[in-house]
Amino acid sequence: AATVTTSARYPRWVRVNTLKTTVMDILAGGFKDYTPVNEFQELFAKAGEKEAMVVYIDPHIPNLLGFPPSTDLSAHPLVVSGALFLQDKASCFPAHILSPPPDAFVVDGTAAPGNKTTHLAAIIGRGGSGKIFAFEKDLKRSKVLETMVGKAGADRIVEIRSGNDFLLADPWKEGEKEGLEKVTHLLLDPSCSGSGIVERHEYELLPTTPRPAPPASRTSKMKKRKRGDNAEVTPTNLVSKKEREEITKHNALDEERLLSLSTFQKKIIVHAMRFPSARRITYSTCSVHAAENEHVVLSVLESDVAVKRGWRVEKRDENNFRSWERRGLVEECGGDEEVAQGCIRCNPWEDGGIGFFVVPFVRDGSIDEPLA
Ligand code: SAM
Numbered sequence: 001a002a003t004v005t006t007s008a009r010y011p012r013w014v015r016v017n018t019l020k021t022t023v024m025d026i027l028a029g030g031f032k033d034y035t036p037v038n039e040f041q042e043l044f045a046k047a048g049e050k051e052a053m054v055v056y057i058d059p060h061i062p063n064l065l066g067f068p069p070s071t072d073l074s075a076h077p078l079v080v081s082g083a084l085f086l087q088d089k090a091s092c093f094p095a096h097i098l099s100p101p102p103d104a105f106v107v108d109g110t111a112a113p114g115n116k117t118t119h120l121a122a123i124i125g126r127g128g129s130g131k132i133f134a135f136e137k138d139l140k141r142s143k144v145l146e147t148m149v150g151k152a153g154a155d156r157i158v159e160i161r162s163g164n165d166f167l168l169a170d171p172w173k174e175g176e177k178e179g180l181e182k183v184t185h186l187l188l189d190p191s192c193s194g195s196g197i198v199e200r201h202e203y204e205l206l207p208t209t210p211r212p213a214p215p216a217s218r219t220s221k222m223k224k225r226k227r228g229d230n231a232e233v234t235p236t237n238l239v240s241k242k243e244r245e246e247i248t249k250h251n252a253l254d255e256e257r258l259l260s261l262s263t264f265q266k267k268i269i270v271h272a273m274r275f276p277s278a279r280r281i282t283y284s285t286c287s288v289h290a291a292e293n294e295h296v297v298l299s300v301l302e303s304d305v306a307v308k309r310g311w312r313v314e315k316r317d318e319n320n321f322r323s324w325e326r327r328g329l330v331e332e333c334g335g336d337e338e339v340a341q342g343c344i345r346c347n348p349w350e351d352g353g354i355g356f357f358v359v360p361f362v363r364d365g366s367i368d369e370p371l372a
Contacts, residue, residue: 010069010198010349010352010353011040011043011056011066011067011068011069011089011352011353012066012067012068012069012071012072012073012086013058013064013065013066013067013086013087013088013089013092013352013353014064014065014066014067014073014079014084014085014086014087015061015063015064015065015084015085015086015087015092015119015122016063016064016065016083016084017082017083017084017085017118017122017152017153018063018122018125019121019122019125019126019152019153019154020081020082020083020152020153021078021083021084023057023063023065026065026078026083026084027055030076030077030078031055033053034053034054034055034067035052035053035054035055036054036055036056036057037054037055037056037057038056038057038059039056040056040066040352042054042056043056043066043067043068043069044068044069045068051068051069051070051071052068054067054068055067058089060089060321060323060324061089061092061093061096062096063122064089064092066089066352073086074086081151082151082152082153085115085118085119085152087115087119088353088354089346089351089352089353090196090286090346090351090353090354090355090356091115091116091286091353091354091356092119093284093321093344093346093356093358094116094187094189094282094284094358095116095119095120095123095187095282096119096123096320096321097282097319097320097321097344097358097360098120098123098185098186098187098280098281098282098360099123099320100120100123100124100130100184100185100280101128101130102124102125102127102128102129102130103128103129103130104124104130104184104185105130105131105133105179105180105182105183105184105185105277106120106124106130106131106132106133106183106184106185106186106187107132107133107134107135107166107169107180107183107185107186107187107272107275108120108132108133108134108135108186108187108189109135109166109169109186109187109188109189109190109268109271109272110135110136110137110166110188110189110190110191110268111134111135111136111145111160112136112138112141112142112144112145113141113144113145113148114134114144114145114148114149114152115148116187116189117132117134117145117148117149117154117158118148118149118152118154118158120132120187121149121152121154121157121158122152122154124157128157130157131157131158131159131179132154132157132158132159133159133161133169133179133180133183134149134158134159134160134161135161135164135165135166135169136160136161136162136163136164137163137164137165137166138163139162139163142160142162142163143162145160145162146160146162166268166271167267167268167271169271171183171274171275171276172276180275181275181276181277182277183275183277183278184277184278184279184280185278185279185280185281186272186275186278186280186281186282187281187282187284188268188269188272188281188282188283188284189283189284189285190264190265190268190285191261191264192261192265192285192286192287192292193254193257193258193261193285193287193289193292194286194287195286195287195288195289195355196285196286196287196288196346196348196354196355196356196357197286197348197354197355198348198349198354198355258289258291258292259291261292262291262292262295262296262299265283265285265292265296266296266299266300266303269281269283269296269300269361270300270303270305270306273300273303273305273306273309273311273361273363274305274309278363279362279363279364280314280360280361280362281311281360281361281362282358282359282360282361283296283297283300283358283359283361284356284357284358284359285356285357286354286355286356286357287355287357288347288348288355288357290329290332292357293328293332293343293345293357293359294328294329294332294333294339294340294343295332297313297328297333297339297343297359298333298334298336298339300361301313301339306361309363310363310364311361311362311363312361312362312363313338313339313342313343313359313360313361313362314342314360314361314362315338315341315342316341316342318362319342319360321344324344326344326345326346326347326351327340327341327342327343327344327345328340328341328342328343328344328345328357328359329345342359342360343357343358343359344357344358344359345357
């Protein structure tokens with residue numbers, strides 16, 4: 001066990017790939033020297049102390065384990081072989097919430113590098129007759145996706161559409177649909193601002209401290225600014241005129257970028273909503289901006305396709321993730337409590353990882369004709 005120089009509260013999350021192994025085998029085999037714990041806090045040591053060899057069994061996501069922050073598993077044989085995937089907890093939410101049954105036809109519309117595709121494949125399972133169509137527009141990233149799917153042992157389940165734009169996928173066109181007309185579940189995790197992505201070293205608090213936002217030092221604000229998160233950067237925080245001008249310009253650029261991202265995000269959801277047999281869609285981002293999250297949801301619900309086909313946000317009490325407390329922001333949902341409760345949020349640091357947003361859309365109707 002490593003001695004920690006900081007007291008980061010950000011576990012190393014590890015997803016057990018059930019296409020290759022089981023949690024029981026992991027805990028009885030390669031990690032038998034680790035003691036399973038039920039308390040998240042037991043993963044963290046105070047600065048200068050040795051981290052205990054403990055492993056946390058996550059109560060929200062099946063087959064997800066948390067290790068102390070200094071644990072480096074990147075070269076571990078089980079990671080190299082694809083039995084374990086180093087995947088942030090929040091990034092496991094979409095596939096778990098989508099939960100396709102073993103015989104489902106599924107689309108991952110924006111798939112590379114493949115964390116969620118391989119997670120979906122594990123949910124479908126070795127014995128499942130289901131299939132995942134994994135679209136990835138970028139050819140270079142498609143290669144990474146291919147490697148990851150191979151490593152996960154998911155080649156039989158996943159059909160990779162390398163270099164294919166999901167927006168051009170046509171489930172109605174004879175000769176092109178090739179099973180897309182049977183797709184019932186779609187996972188959409190499109191490009192976003194990434195404003196929820198936080199780095200481990202920025203959070204250094206003592207274990208006894210309740211987990212507030214990281215110290216608002218000027219340096220960390222400058223770092224955030226580079227990453228495109230302008231949430232805490234306002235001209236009044238800063239001193240020089242030059243810096244103020246720089247921030248104002250940056251915020252304007254950010255708004256422009258957010259607008260272009262959210263336009264694309266809406267388009268991709270509405271496209272998925274047209275799929276004839278679609279019944280369940282998850283939309284997710286690693287952004288903390290309401291513009292890419294709740295606002296996208298509201299705008300999609302107002303679209304013709306959503307209205308005509310009867311799409312709605314799944315209610316919290318219907319959802320398999322209902323015990324997760326942090327939900328969408330009511331004020332960003334125009335005061336609609338039910339929509340806000342249907343959305344799932346994850347705050348950076350506070351929830352043990354990156355900032356994230358997921359919403360499940362569902363529909364019960366049976367309209368199968370193409371819409372204009
Ligand atoms: N879900 C992935 C995972 O968990 O590993 C991460 C997806 S990443 C946020 C978004 C991906 O969507 C990028 O690889 C990007 O190239 C791809 N993409 C963007 N627009 C697309 C489109 N219209 N069709 C297919 N892929 C697209």
